[in-house]
Amino acid sequence: MWWIASAQAWDQVGATWAPEDRPVEVWLGDVGDLPDSEVEAAAQAAMATWSDVDCADIDLVYAGRAPDAIHGSADGKNVLSVLSAAWAGEAALLSEPVIVRDGARMVEVDIALNDHDHAFVTSGADGLTTFDVQGGFTHELGHLLGLWHSTVADASLNPLLDGRPQATSLAEDDITGLCEIYAVGTGGLGEVCGEGPDCASGTCLADGADRYCTVTCPDDSCPDGYDCLDASGDQVCVKASDGGCGCRSASAPGSGALAAGFAVCWMRIRRRRVAAEVA
Ligand SMILES: [Zn+2]
Numbered sequence: 212m213w214w215i216a217s218a219q220a221w222d223q224v225g226a227t228w229a230p231e232d233r234p235v236e237v238w239l240g241d242v243g244d245l246p247d248s249e250v251e252a253a254a255q256a257a258m259a260t261w262s263d264v265d266c267a268d269i270d271l272v273y274a275g276r277a278p279d280a281i282h283g284s285a286d287g288k289n290v291l292s293v294l295s296a297a298w299a300g301e302a303a304l305l306s307e308p309v310i311v312r313d314g315a316r317m318v319e320v321d322i323a324l325n326d327h328d329h330a331f332v333t334s335g336a337d338g339l340t341t342f343d344v345q346g347g348f349t350h351e352l353g354h355l356l357g358l359w360h361s362t363v364a365d366a367s368l369n370p371l372l373d374g375r376p377q378a379t380s381l382a383e384d385d386i387t388g389l390c391e392i393y394a395v396g397t398g399g400l401g402e403v404c405g406e407g408p409d410c411a412s413g414t415c416l417a418d419g420a421d422r423y424c425t426v427t428c429p430d431d432s433c434p435d436g437y438d439c440l441d442a443s444g445d446q447v448c449v450k451a452s453d454g455g456c457g458c459r460s461a462s463a464p465g466s467g468a469l470a471a472g473f474a475v476c477w478m479r480i481r482r483r484r485v486a487a488e489v490a
Pocket residue numbers: 350351354360370373
């Protein structure tokens with residue numbers, strides 16, 4: 212079941228982006244009275260700040276302008292806006308994320324900066340009478356990613372820094388939070404895995420009772436002990452079957468026994484091909 216909550220009512224992290232929903236596309240909507248290109252640059256810089264975190268398996272992708280998108284509408288687009296007359300939230304708020312989630316799965320997040328009751332600028336903000344667009348977006352994108360507030364003084368997600376120039380860069384605390392949610396897998400080829408994110412390649416192969424990290428083999432070559440086979444439409448390295456199937460070796464022509472052996476081996480590979488699935 213989907214539900215929508217405003218920031219004020221949702222005080223803990225409870226939803227994240229599923230692997231199949233990544234990278235996350237983010238659009239730029241209404242920019243109010245501010246210079247279009249400067250807000251766009253600030254939005255892209257804020258996205259890059261989060262995407263550049265190496266230990267997290269998630270990226271934000273700038274999808275372009277959506278000037279007619281309405282903040283808070285469940286239209287399938289994650290939209291950043293700077294609202295002047297259109298701001299409908301509380302006057303005291305500097306910004307607001309509207310979060311749509313399906314249980315623990317993030318579905319859509321719209322973000323608006325309150326340029327109606329506060330003065331947002333794209334440069335030179337003092338953080339007292341004027342507020343920074345990039346700082347506001349960076350803080351709010353943390354919420355979009357599933358992080359909530361931090362009490363660490365220099366964290367972008369410290370609510371006291373929302374909309375301040377200091378919020379444009381991430382503190383160790385922000386990075387640690389993101390990487391705990393979207394940990395990059397470290398499993399190498401052949402290591403046991405539960406699902407794709409456990410693996411450095413992002414691909415966990417279910418081969419019968421075995422589940423192990425695999426890699427793709429577009430050039431048809433795999434390390435010793437692995438065959439390049441088709442699993443769910445992807446060419447991946449699959450552990451070679453026990454007993455060393457010789458079916459890929461040249462066989463002597465005219466030998467009935469070898470020809471039969473080839474057929475048996477080939478059928479075994481075909482069965483493995485069907486059984487192996489990418490998890
Ligand atoms: Zn916040």
